Amino acid sequence: MEDVAALEPEARLMLRVREGDDESFGVLLSQHRGPVISFLYRMVQNPAVSEELAQEVFLRVYRARSTYEPTAKFRTWLYRIATHVALNWIRDGKSEKGQQSLDVEVAGVVIEVPDRAPTAEQSLVREARMAEIRTAIQALPERQRAAVLLHKYEGLDYEQIGEALGMSESALKSLLFRAYETLRRRLAHLA
């Protein structure tokens, strides 16, 4: 029998989903849709595809409810699914098809803008900077990309990222250092 009280809130919610409480699934969906979509967006760099993949992630979470065991943190489990879905999509070569529309979508991406409206020049500089960062991230091998994104944006620790990517902590550290080394070479001038 699990000590439910000792579990993290998300794991408790997931156990309720396992018992048939669909409202708890709705709560988990509301809490995690934003971060999951952001992670997937940075992985595939296509807003429409990232939402589609995020739907798939939550469908898999729901389908797996009956076998769910809170052995790992819920977020680790969730990002493991999300990483798997994203890597599959990239490996299936669908990213190349999506890349055609990427240039068009760059302009359509909703960017958080400061209260003061930027000048046209500032906007152009910002766009160019953004494009450079996107290109540098996109150029990373897919597992390195996932590791950096989980480390930088999702705040997962080495153990969690290793678990999400299915590798040891030491292998993950090595992967992550290589990824940041590449990014330092390409982006250090943006300081």
Place this chain on the structure above:
Amino acid sequence: MNCPMQNKQDEEILLHYCSGRLATDRAAEVEIHAKTCAQCARWIANQNAVWNALDDFTAPAVSPEFQARVYQRLEAEPSGSWWKQGFKQEWKQKWFSAWRPALAMVAVAAALAVGVMVRQPQILQPPTKASMETVDMYQVDMDQVNMDQVEHALEDLDLLTPRAGASRL
């Protein structure tokens, strides 16, 4: 503090420091060291530049209908609505887990029975008393039918024979 750049294994301290995940006392040690180590200072500056640049890589806002789309896809799952399917799956799982031992025993017993039937040779059963009586009864009926037929046949023969008919008359 030893120079993290001299020892590759300690390099992660620098990455922790730049990610803001190092404990305060350890972070202070790194800062003191970086003031006297140009190599570490450069590494930190470059990593901070990358870290800050990545902050600009923002994601688009989630579309308002995202949640509704997830529910639509759950509804579209085969065999009815998603919550019904979930209920069915759970029910099936509970039912099978409850009856699994009994089902296993029934399956073993059935397999044994089939095995015994296949191995045992066919034995001719001796007739029972009841079955013999049934046979006798039919036999009697058959005898009576035959006797009547014989008597009728004989009478017919007598009538047809002139001498026999004359003697009767």
